[in-house]
Amino acid sequence: MRGGAQAFLMEAADGHHYVVKFTDNPQHRRVLVNECVASILLSHLDISQPESRIIEVSAEFLREFPEVYIQLGSSRREVTPGWHFGSRFPGNPITQAVYDILPDALMKKVANPEDFLGVLAFDKWAGNSDSRQAIFFRARLADWRPQSSGNPLQVGFVAQMMDHGYLFDGPNWEFRDAPLFG
DSSP: OOSTTOOEEEEOTTSOEEEEEOTTOSSOTHHHHHHHHHHHHHHHTTOOOOOEEEEEEOHHHHHHOTTOEEEETTEEEEOOSEEEEEEEOSSOTTTOOOBSOOOHHHHTTBSOTHHHHHHHHHHHHTTOOSOOEEEEEEEEHHHHOTTOOSOTTOEEEEEEEEOOTTGGGGGGOOOOOOTTOO
């Protein structure tokens, strides 16, 4: 996966796919704490985001898949077996297309645009020092937005807010007086 944390897309024992960030990622293990705290708070605020899980990555798995590693400059570092942070992928990556940008013409088909306003306030409150990121995917809206009214078979785009590692100014855990953050 793209990004400074060097996350990997993995299928877990529960049959779901997760974008997994490792505790020994190059950004710092505090970004995983930030991800976890954000997941809990955003859930209570009813702002759409990927479901999170703590994922156990075993030594056997890492031996079987040597392509799972951390790249540091020109050197590779093995991932430490143990518990890591996972954000659930919205479906099967083989059959579910996920976008990080939508053309302006399709934005009016996003079922939850109000979540962008909510997450803006959240980012300011939580001192997010990174750009806001979201993913978009097509789905039956009743499956992802149960409170939506209308046809239960209606299909549209769902936005999920993601990558919360730089809340609280990332690994620094500070609140800077910087109005442009977040």
